[in-house]
Amino acid sequence: MRTTSNIDMENKLDIKEKIAAMEPSAVWSDAGDGMFRVPVSSFRPLAEKLKNEEGFDFLRSLTGMDWGEEGLGCVYHLENTATGENVVISTADADRDNARVPSVHDLWKGANFNEREAYDFFGIKFVGHPDLRRLFLRDDWQGHPLRKDYDMALNPLNMENEGNEDEAPSYEMTPDGGYILRRHPLFEDQEYVINIGPQHPATHGVLRFRVSLEGETIKKIDVHSGYIHRGIEKLCESLTYPQTLALTDRLDYLGAMQNRHALCACIEKAMGLEVSDRIKCIRTIMDELQRIDSHLLFIACLSQDMGALEVFFLGFRDREKVLDILEQTTGGRLIQTYNTIGGVQADIHPDFMKKTKEFIRYMRPKMREYQEIFTDNVIVRKRLTGTGILSREDAISFGATGGSGRASGWACDVRKRHPYAMYDKVDFEEITFAAGDCFDRYMVRVKEIEQSLNIIEQLIDNIPEGEWQMKVKPVIKLPAGSWYTAVEGSRGEFGVFIESRGDKFPYRVKFRSTGLPLVSCIDTISRNAKIADLIAIGGTLDYVVPDIDR
Amino acid sequence: MKRNVSIKSMKYEDFNDNEYIEQMLKELRDNGTNVIVGCLDDVIEWGRSNSLWPLTFATSCCGIEFMAIGAARYDFARFGFEVARSSPRQADFIMVAGTITNKMAPVLKRLYDQMADPKYVIATGGCAISGGPFKKSYHVVNGVDKIIPVDVYIPGCPPRPEAMLYGLMQLQRKVKAQRFLGGINKGISEKEYEKMMRKDTSRTEDYRDYDESGLA
Numbered sequence: 001m002r003t004t005s006n007i008d009m010e011n012k013l014d015i016k017e018k019i020a021a022m023e024p025s026a027v028w029s030d031a032g033d034g035m036f037r038v039p040v041s042s043f044r045p046l047a048e049k050l051k052n053e054e055g056f057d058f059l060r061s062l063t064g065m066d067w068g069e070e071g072l073g074c075v076y077h078l079e080n081t082a083t084g085e086n087v088v089i090s091t092a093d094a095d096r097d098n099a100r101v102p103s104v105h106d107l108w109k110g111a112n113f114n115e116r117e118a119y120d121f122f123g124i125k126f127v128g129h130p131d132l133r134r135l136f137l138r139d140d141w142q143g144h145p146l147r148k149d150y151d152m153a154l155n156p157l158n159m160e161n162e163g164n165e166d167e168a169p170s171y172e173m174t175p176d177g178g179y180i181l182r183r184h185p186l187f188e189d190q191e192y193v194i195n196i197g198p199q200h201p202a203t204h205g206v207l208r209f210r211v212s213l214e215g216e217t218i219k220k221i222d223v224h225s226g227y228i229h230r231g232i233e234k235l236c237e238s239l240t241y242p243q244t245l246a247l248t249d250r251l252d253y254l255g256a257m258q259n260r261h262a263l264c265a266c267i268e269k270a271m272g273l274e275v276s277d278r279i280k281c282i283r284t285i286m287d288e289l290q291r292i293d294s295h296l297l298f299i300a301c302l303s304q305d306m307g308a309l310e311v312f313f314l315g316f317r318d319r320e321k322v323l324d325i326l327e328q329t330t331g332g333r334l335i336q337t338y339n340t341i342g343g344v345q346a347d348i349h350p351d352f353m354k355k356t357k358e359f360i361r362y363m364r365p366k367m368r369e370y371q372e373i374f375t376d377n378v379i380v381r382k383r384l385t386g387t388g389i390l391s392r393e394d395a396i397s398f399g400a401t402g403g404s405g406r407a408s409g410w411a412c413d414v415r416k417r418h419p420y421a422m423y424d425k426v427d428f429e430e431i432t433f434a435a436g437d438c439f440d441r442y443m444v445r446v447k448e449i450e451q452s453l454n455i456i457e458q459l460i461d462n463i464p465e466g467e468w469q470m471k472v473k474p475v476i477k478l479p480a481g482s483w484y485t486a487v488e489g490s491r492g493e494f495g496v497f498i499e500s501r502g503d504k505f506p507y508r509v510k511f512r513s514t515g516l517p518l519v520s521c522i523d524t525i526s527r528n529a530k531i532a533d534l535i536a537i538g539g540t541l542d543y544v545v546p547d548i549d550r
Numbered sequence: 551m552k553r554n555v556s557i558k559s560m561k562y563e564d565f566n567d568n569e570y571i572e573q574m575l576k577e578l579r580d581n582g583t584n585v586i587v588g589c590l591d592d593v594i595e596w597g598r599s600n601s602l603w604p605l606t607f608a609t610s611c612c613g614i615e616f617m618a619i620g621a622a623r624y625d626f627a628r629f630g631f632e633v634a635r636s637s638p639r640q641a642d643f644i645m646v647a648g649t650i651t652n653k654m655a656p657v658l659k660r661l662y663d664q665m666a667d668p669k670y671v672i673a674t675g676g677c678a679i680s681g682g683p684f685k686k687s688y689h690v691v692n693g694v695d696k697i698i699p700v701d702v703y704i705p706g707c708p709p710r711p712e713a714m715l716y717g718l719m720q721l722q723r724k725v726k727a728q729r730f731l732g733g734i735n736k737g738i739s740e741k742e743y744e745k746m747m748r749k750d751t752s753r754t755e756d757y758r759d760y761d762e763s764g765l766a
């Protein structure tokens with residue numbers, strides 16, 4: 001297991017030299033985490049080499065950027081899943097009106113939706129992308145909101161019902177070096193397309209699918225999101241660092257603790273602030289409690305979707321017990337706003353340890369109940385086993401982390417890959433399965449509840465003494481540079497990317513959504529499944545829609 | 551005739567804002583009712599207020615708390631709310647739990663229009679009331695009352711389940727203080743309402759080439 005940052009450094013040096021040799025035009029900048037800047041013209045060949053020769057098979061995050069004078073571009077966070085090496089590449093096109101960046105959707109499948117997002121937010125045209133529609137905003141939206149020169153008055157509330165774009169535009173390069181816009185029909189004329197959502201109980205929130213069917217068999221799914229796109233990333237740009245914290249809890253509200261942990265950790269990293277062991281320990285315990293909460297809700301909702309209403313009540317019954325513990329210390333049930341920059345909002349409640357231990361004693365035998373009622377149920381087994389198979393390669397390529405990735409056999413747990421807080425000091429098992437079907441995705445979560453209980457048990461009696469809030473100046477300014485920090489959220493890698501220009505406000509904040517890769521793979525894994533299986537597939541992928549849309 | 555707005559679950563004096571309900575009752579009395587219709591109304595409202603069915607509708611965080619009041623600990627079945635309907639045609643009220651974005655706004659309006667009268671709206675949480683923490687965003691509606699009429703507001707981010715139950719009980723009282731027979735309680739006159747509906751329905755003419763017979 002790689003635990004020390006030394007090894008990270010060595011790896012970085014290594015790949016740094018390689019890239020410098022591969023692409024002489026790449027410029028290394030040291031600010032923050034450090035990244036390479038490559039000209040647009042040599043970006044695509046470098047990306048191909050990194051993917052095919054150097055084994056960077058996991059695109060952790062793709063961030064659209066508006067660098068003002070330097071133009072529009074993207075930042076790519078890449079990881080080699082075999083060696084754990086990381087590298088950050090960026091590229092920019094100075095032509096603001098017609099920024100073009102070559103698409104990498106064929107190298108990393110996860111880039112498909114991410115590039116659509118960057119097009120939607122910044123108007124960057126990804127050459128070669130097969131379907132460059134907007135991802136979140138309406139097709140008739142004016143302008144691109146995350147650009148620095150976006151005019152807020154451009155888009156008043158439009159109450160007209162939205163039309164459907166039936167053609168996918170794509171920009172392609174002609175042999176003579178020019179670009180042409182092509183349009184491809186999304187569905188054939190003869191196809192039978194039904195609409196599911198945005199208001200549908202099985203989509204777990206306001207997500208919309210257009211599903212092409214042949215009989216009962218799914219031929220294609222066209223995902224429409226953005227019905228709960230709240231523009232959080234843009235909002236953050238006008239908030240001071242402590243103020244930005246308020247919004248993370250509302251992204252994936254079932255991973256509120258972890259989201260905020262990631263943002264705080266990222267800001268602390270940029271400030272060069274090391275928090276006390278007590279804070280790390282409290283954060284770890286809280287993250288795990290949150291994970292149990294989320295996984296219980298997962299079981300509850302999945303069972304409800306499949307018609308087993310009783311398990312819904314069981315899940316909520318046990319979840320309330322976690323919420324009681326969280327509430328006692330933080331004052332919040334669902335949204336706790338607990339982590340702060342350099343600490344936590346308040347010290348743990350005197351009863352915290354007693355209650356948590358009681359909960360562990362209570363929860364362990366209850367897991368048997370779920371086993372008997374739900375897991376061993378023949379209908380559950382029949383419906384979940386063998387449906388919605390996500391292969392390991394696809395999981396990596398899409399960046400489908402969390403329980404869904406681990407069910408496919410990809411050991412993608414950030415707690416093991418890049419240990420943070422107390423995770424390198426506790427002993428726990430990373431649950432992985434091999435089949436990648438709905439049943440494995442379900443089992444990963446069930447088993448992870450047990451692992452989370454183990455982690456809490458190891459820490460709860462050993463919370464070190466110390467400060468629960470480090471001394472931090474009231475006005476926080478980060479030095480110029482960019483940073484990326486990830487934590488293991490309830491449903492995968494939740495990352496925060498901050499670019500600072502030395503102000504009180506971030507220049508750009510991007511949240512690596514845990515859910516976006518999960519919905520982007522739904523088309524692939526549902527093809528040729530029955531329409532009824534879509535419910536189980538969506539349920540076990542376990543996405544939270546506000547986290548997809550941000 | 552004295553209408554009774556007290557509900558079984560909570561004492562009349564324990565509600566904080568009885569003035570508005572008194573006001574509603576006064577209006578009801580001032581307009582006068584025939585005894586038989588009035589009594590019949592009483593019975594109907596008693597029945598209706600104890601079997602209000604929500605639409606399964608949630609867009610974000612507040613929706614999870616809405617699920618929590620449906621589950622065992624808070625159990626809104628005690629008040630007759632438990633029959634959550636997935637079809638707006640069968641729902642009595644819509645609990646707008648969560649942020650409404652610009653893209654969602656026309657959808658919400660359509661859902662509201664699809665519900666059968668009499669129908670009610672509860673704005674749950676800061677987002678539905680005013681845009682909440684996202685008020686300054688380019689893609690968030692600053693309050694659902696800009697697009698549909700709201701009957702009860704439940705503040706909070708998210709409101710505690712107890713607050714949600716309180717809000718739901720307020721809705722029950724409001725239903726009790728209404729006239730079912732011969733009156734529409736929309737906050738607008740009947741004429742205006744009709745005009746609005748007509749405007750809405752006449753839009754179907756755009757889709758004249760759509761063959762409703764299903765034989766196309």
Ligand code: SF4
Nearest residue numbers: 611675676677707708
């Ligand atoms: S009011 Fe708060 S809890 Fe409710 S939807 Fe808005 S942000 Fe979420």
